[in-house]
Amino acid sequence: MGLNSIEVKKAFAESLGESMKKVIGFMGVDISVSVAEIANSISIPRPEQGDFSSSICFSLAKAAKKSPALIAHEIASAMNSGTSKKDYMKKISEENGYINLWIDEVRYSASILESILEEKAKYGTSGIGAGIKAIIEFPSVNPNKPWHIGHLRNALLGDSISRILSANSYSIEREDYIDDLGLQMAEILWGEDKLGSQEGKKYDTMLGEAYVQINKDITEKHAESDVNAILKKMEDTESEESQKIRRISEKSVRAQYETAFAYGIYHDVLIWESDVVRKRLLKNALEFMALKKITSLRTYGKYKDCTVIASNSEKTETEESDSEDNVKVLIRSNGVATYVAKDLAFHMWKLGIIDPGFEYSKFLMQPNGQEVYTSSDKGARMNFGRADIAINIIGSAQQHPQNLLKKVFEEITGESRIIHIAYGEVSVKGGTLSGRKGGWMGTAKSYTADELLSEMEKITSQIVANGKKAEDSKVLPDVPRKVALAAIKFEFLKVDPEKKVVFEWEKALDLNSNSGPYCMYTYARASRILEKAEMAQDGFDLGPGDFSRVTRGEDFKIIKHIGTMQEIIEKACREYKPSIIAGYAMELSLMFSNFYESMPVLGGGESKNLRVAIVMAAKQALFNMLGLINIETAERM
C-alpha cells in the first residue's frame, strides 16, 4: 500500500486519539473527541515545524483546564514512547501547543515515488464517486451563433469538471442541450433571406452575424407578431418550419463543434428541444407534476388560465395579490409552455423520473475517436439518461430558475440531485457579449473562441520560431498550438468558477503572466533531463540505498507535494473547482524549478538515481494534473 497525505493524516489522527485517551484519562478529565475531528485539526505546516501538524490541544484546553502547551507536551511524550505510532513516523514534537509529526523521509519518499512510477496515469485518482452516474450539461449554446469566449469558459469548465469527476470514479455523461425551437431560431427563420450571403465563412459565424442584422430588422419593422406566428408553427415538430430549423441548427452545431474539437472538448450525447417536444416529455412531465400537486391551474387573478408553481400555497388562494416572487408560470394562458417548464421536463429525463423513449443516432465522429450521439426521430434506444445527479454548467445569471428547478426536484425525489455550477459570466472591457446586439463581434477582433485561438497561436508560433536553434529541429510542429491552448485554458480555469472575468486582449495575449506555458515548459525541461539521463523511462531499479539519499531540502519538498495529489483531486471533485488543480500544477512547477536549480540531477553523484526518480515522478504528476484541466504536454518546446 502506498502512503500519501490522506493515509498519514488518518494514521496520525488515530494515533493521536489513542494517546489522548491515555493522557486525558490520567489527568482525570473525561473528554471524547472523534477521530474525524482530530483529522480535521491536521494541516501541513511550514517545513521547519514538521511534516504534519495538529492543533487539537487548543480544543481540549478548556475542558481539561490545562494549557494547550502542557497537553501537547503530555500527548507528544505519550506518542513517542507508546506503540500507536506507525513505523514511518519518525518523531512527534510539540511547540506552542501544536503537535507536530516528523515523518521518516526515506520511507515516505520511497513509498510515494514507487507508487507514482508504478501507477502512472492512475496516481492520485480516487474512488469517491464509484457507482454514481452524473450527467453534466455544457455549454448548450443557441445554434444561431459561434462560441464566444463566454461560451468557451462554460465549455472548459464543463470539460474539466468531467475529467475531475472521472478521476474520482464517477461515471460521466457529457450532454449538450440544443434549443432549436426557441425564439432566436424563429427569428433566424423570419430573416432567412439574410443567410448564406457571406461566402467562405464558418456557418455558425455567418448565422451569428446575420442574426444581429435580423434582430435589428425585426425591431425596425415591428415584426414581432410575425416571429411569434413562426414560433407557434415550430411547436409542431412535423411542420415545415420545424424541420427547416432543425436542419439549419444541425449545420450550425457541426460548425460550433469544429471549435470544440480545436479545444479538445468532446461530448457523449446531444439532446434537442424538438425531440423533447416530439416525444411528449413535456406533456408527461406536466401531468406528473399536476398529479404530485406541484403545479396548479389558476382560475383567478393575474395568472388566470396559466399553469403555475406557487411556492406559498393556499393563503392567497382567492386573492389577486399573488406576489411575483412566489409564482412561476409554466403554461401561459395561450397554452404555450415556458422555458422553465421544458427545463423541468428535461431534468425528469436526466434523472430517470420519466422515460420519454428517446431514440439516438450517430451525429459526428469526434477527433478523440468517440462518436457523439444525438436524440433523433429515428434511431436506436440507448443507455443515456437515468443519472443519479445532474450537473449544470450555467451562468450565475440563471440562479433563479436553477433554484426553482432544484426546489421542485427536492420535493419530488426528497434529495438534492441537481447541482448548478453558477460561474461568473465573461464580459469585455467595453461591454457585454450579447448575441442579440452582436457584442461578441467586437471591433477590431471578434471575441469568438476561434479568433482567440488563432490570435494566440500567432504569438506562440512566433516565440517558438524565434527560440528555435539548429539542434531544436525536434520540436514538433503542433507545439505552438499546444502552447496557445495551454495559455488559454489555464487562464480561464485558474480562477474560481464563481468569479467573473473581464476579458482584455492585451492581458490574454501576454504570455509572461501566463502559467499554462510555464507548466508546459517545466514538463519539457523534465523530459530533456530524463533524455540525457539515458535511463529507461519505464522504471529502473531503485534500491534502499538510493532512497536513503533523500534530504529535507527541495527534493523532499516536492515528494511531499506529490503525496498530496489524491487529497487535492478529491477536493477539486467535491468542490467542482478546476482552479484547485491549476493551482496545484503551478505550485508543482515552481517546486520543480527550485529542485533542479538547487540539486543537479545528472551530476548528482550518489544521489543521481533518486533525483532521476524525482524528475520522473514530477513529470508524471504534472502530466496527470494538466490532463485534468485538458492541457497537453510536449517533450520539447
Added chain:
RNA sequence: GGGCAUGUGGCGCAACUUGGAUAGCGCAUCUGGCUUCGGACCAGAUGGUUGCGGGUUCAAAUCCCGUCAUGCCCGCCA
C-alpha cells in the same frame, strides 16, 4: 424593495466550506545570477490596519450581526 455573488499589496488571484503558528502565488518595480541538466528560468528586495464597524473565541481573512461598494437576477422572455 427582495435574492444571489464578489470585495485580500499598483494589477490579477489563493487561503474562507472545516477558525490555528509569520496571510501565500503570479505580474509589474528594484537588485543580482548563464564556461555547469533548456533564460518561456532562478535568487533576493520593495509593497497588506484582508471594504468598513461591532460581536463570539485562548485564537478571526475565515464564524455571527450590521454597514458600504460593485455585478447579476427578480417577465404569461429564454
